[in-house]
Amino acid sequence: MDSAPSPRSNSESGLQICVRTISKGSRFLGNATLLRCPVCGKHPLFVEINRVKTLYDWSTPLDGCPQCGFPYDREAGYFLFAVWSFSYIASVMIGFAVYLSLSVFTSWAFTGKLSFTIGVMFFSGALLLRHAKAYFIALDHFLDPHIQEKKTGSL
Ligand SMILES: [Zn+2]
Numbered sequence: 001m002d003s004a005p006s007p008r009s010n011s012e013s014g015l016q017i018c019v020r021t022i023s024k025g026s027r028f029l030g031n032a033t034l035l036r037c038p039v040c041g042k043h044p045l046f047v048e049i050n051r052v053k054t055l056y057d058w059s060t061p062l063d064g065c066p067q068c069g070f071p072y073d074r075e076a077g078y079f080l081f082a083v084w085s086f087s088y089i090a091s092v093m094i095g096f097a098v099y100l101s102l103s104v105f106t107s108w109a110f111t112g113k114l115s116f117t118i119g120v121m122f123f124s125g126a127l128l129l130r131h132a133k134a135y136f137i138a139l140d141h142f143l144d145p146h147i148q149e150k151k152t153g154s155l
Contacts, residue, residue: 025142032138035130037065037072039141045072045134059129061137071146072137082136087128095121 012020031041043065047057061072073079099117102108108116 028138032134038138086132091125
């Protein structure tokens with residue numbers, strides 16, 4: 001008894017699709033960790049650290065990649081979810097850990113612990129802002145690619 005041909009008989013197998021997807025996701029994640037374009041990984045997402053003069057320079061991505069044309073910032077409010085979901089939650093978790101550590105290892109007064117913790121939370125939030133946006137750009141491109149990558153390029 002012959003079975004009906006699979007709809008994917010002439011295309012990639014499920015394993016090949018899975019390997020390609022994992023490889024692509026890993027590449028996007030690696031590029032985001034290095035704060036580079038998620039598509040080509042050749043150009044930075046933000047102004048270089050030695051050229052940062054304001055918080056705006058620190059937190060605002062460049063317009064797009066000159067190599068592949070990938071736009072980093074698509075519309076107003078694009079990064080709102082990234083800032084709240086990643087940067088804010090990470091800052092709260094760091095603040096919680098700092099406060100617990102201060103409570104266990106020091107005899108500081110409540111106001112001292114709270115003041116120090118809030119300072120650490122603001123500082124860590126500002127530090128994590130670039131990576132929050134970079135990971136959001138990479139995740140958005142992974143789930144909903146706005147430009148097609150070249151088929152002949154590396155994975
Ligand atoms: Zn690029």
